[in-house]
Amino acid sequence: MWRARLDDPVPGAALFLAVEAGRLLGFVHLEPKPDGRILLDSLHVRPGDSGRGLGRLPLGRALAWAAAAHPGRDVYLEVLQDDTRAVAFYERHGGHRTASRVCRFDQSFELPEFEYTWPAGAAGPLDDGLPAERGR
Structure with a gap:
C-alpha cells in the first residue's frame, strides 16, 4: 500500500514526516476524498516515542496544510x-x-x-510554527 502511495500519489495528497536527528519518529498522510473532505488516513508515532507529544506536531501540520491546500474542506x-x-x-x-x-x-x-472531524479552518490552535510543509 505505501509503495503504491509513494510511487503514484493521489493528486492533492500529502505525506509529512516527523524526523529528529535523522531518525523517523512519525508521519501523517492525508488525501482528498470525493465527498469533498480530506481524510487523515494515517497518523503514526514510532512505538516507544509515543506519549512525548510527538503526535501533536504531525496533526498540527496536517490541519494547517489542509487549510492552506484545500481551504473550506473538513479534515476527518x-x-x-x-x-x-x-x-x-x-x-x-x-x-x-x-x-x-x-x-x-x-x-x-x-x-x-x-x-x-476538524471543521474547515481548524488549524489555528495546533499550527505552532512548524517547519515549512513538504507534501505532494
Whole structure:
C-alpha cells in the first residue's frame, strides 16, 4: 500500500514526516476524498516515542496544510473505538466525534470505529510554527 502511495500519489495528497536527528519518529498522510473532505488516513508515532507529544506536531501540520491546500474542506479520520489512547488524543486536540459505525475488514472481521472531524479552518490552535510543509 505505501509503495503504491509513494510511487503514484493521489493528486492533492500529502505525506509529512516527523524526523529528529535523522531518525523517523512519525508521519501523517492525508488525501482528498470525493465527498469533498480530506481524510487523515494515517497518523503514526514510532512505538516507544509515543506519549512525548510527538503526535501533536504531525496533526498540527496536517490541519494547517489542509487549510492552506484545500481551504473550506473538513479534515476527518477513522479510529477504532477500542483504541482509547488515540480517541482521547483526538478529543484533546479538537476532534469532534461525527460518526460511529462498524468497520469491515478484508480479512472477514468487523470492529467498531469512530469518525472524528476538524471543521474547515481548524488549524489555528495546533499550527505552532512548524517547519515549512513538504507534501505532494
